[in-house]
Amino acid sequence: MSRSRTTRTTRTTRLAVIAGVAVAATVTAGCSKRTDADSGDGSAEATGKRVSVVVVSGPLSDPFFGAMKSGSDAAGRELNVRTEYLSPTSTDASGPTLAKLMQAAIAKKPDAIVVGDFFPEAQNPEIKAAIKAGIPVVVINSGQTDWKQLGALTFVGLDPSIAGARAGAEMVSRGVQKGLCVNSVPGNPALEQLCQGYIDAIKKGGGTATSLRLPYQDSTNPTKVTQTIAGALQADQGVDGVFTTGAAIAENALTAADNLGRKITIGSGDLSTKALQDVKAGKIAYAIDQQPYLQTYYGVLAAKQYALYGLAPADAVLTGPRVVDQSDAASVLEINQRYQGIRGAS
Known part of the structure; x- marks a missing residue:
């Protein structure tokens, strides 16, 4: 992808985010809960009210979620919000764990909850319970198709179908005819939609594509993941493009292809320092950046605006997809070195 196309993509993403935040400052939603804004002094901040927000998201062992916590912490400091980040203590980010x-x-009875709705079947009842208890909820990262029906204030993240379509289009532009999408968290609707968008885009471009679902318990085992991907590549010699839902899995795909002596176009659905270095070196074609730092930052912002003023965005606030390719990987790496973890890379 040329630098001009990357620039246009970046501008489009920024405009989408800015537009979403602007709406949050202008659209009023009904609020049955009394806030400091009702005190009559004309300034909710002047009363000393400090909003409390609990963020529920994934394990900090994954740098993607480390960036989310960084966004939550920064929002707490800069917006005068008391934030708390709850996450699994291990890599067990299963539905039951997140429901608990x-x-x-x-x-904790906070003023609002910000949550990643990764496993709707387990989490949706608890999200509804929070709303029924009078606690406003902002859904982030995953849950783009459900947040309105749940009664949440807004969704902050990316549309996985759009991101998948973009990932597939990038493959088609590089001549890929037969694609494979490797899903490291089967059962997560957002990742299923991401893979389907990728598959549909390659088919639209005249090629074919399928999905490979990794067992969740194996997804953090590089040896098993590499072997599984290698097996899929051996079983189908026609595969010439692999897109993975995570950055670490992209590295495993690269290793599998190298071990087999296959030239495969590889795309990552996430960022890591190693993946970005490989994009810069031309080993990985591109990485999709959904900007997890912004997801929690804007999630906390939306929660505060509603808790104080009854304001909420009219629709979802999109933070991606932004495609990072060889033309701008170096600049993203430089930013991540200066502000470690902000881009979700380690």
Whole structure:
């Protein structure tokens, strides 16, 4: 992809985010809960009210979620919000675990909850319970198709179908005829939609594509992941493009292709320092950046604006997809070295 196309993509993403935040400052939603804004002094901030927000998201062992916590912490400092980040203590980010974290968040009785709706079947009942208890909820990262029906204030993240379509289009532009999407968290609707968008885009471009679902328990085992991808590549010699839903999995795909002596176009659905270095070197074609730092930052911002003023965005606030390719990987690496973890890379 040329630098001009990257620039246009960046501007489009920024405009989408700015527009979403601007709406948050102008659209009023009904609020049954009394706030400091009702005190009559004309300034909610002047009363000393400090909003409390609990963020429920993924394990900090994954740098993607480390960037989310950084966004939450920064929002707390800069917006005068008391934030708390609840996440699994291990890599067990399963539906039941996240549902229990939502229960813990509700018990804290915060002014609002910001949550990644990764496993709707387990988490949606708890999100509804929070809203029923009078706690406003902002859905981030995953849950773009459900947030309105749940009664959440807004969604902050990316549309996975759009991101998948973009990932597939990038493959088509590089001549890929047969694609493979490697899903490291089967059962997460957002990642299923991401892969489907990728598959549909390659088919639209005249090629074919399929999905490979990795067992969740194996997704953090590089050896098993590499072997599984290698097996898929051996089983189908026609595959010439692999897109992965995570950056670490992209590295495993690269290793598998190298071990087999296959020239495969590889795309990553996430960022890491190693993946960015490989994009810069031309080993990985591109990485999709959904800017997780912004997801929690804007999530906390939306929660505060609603808790104080009853304001909420009229629709979803999109933070991606932004495609990072060889033309701008170096600049992203430089930013991440200066502000470690902000881009979700380690």
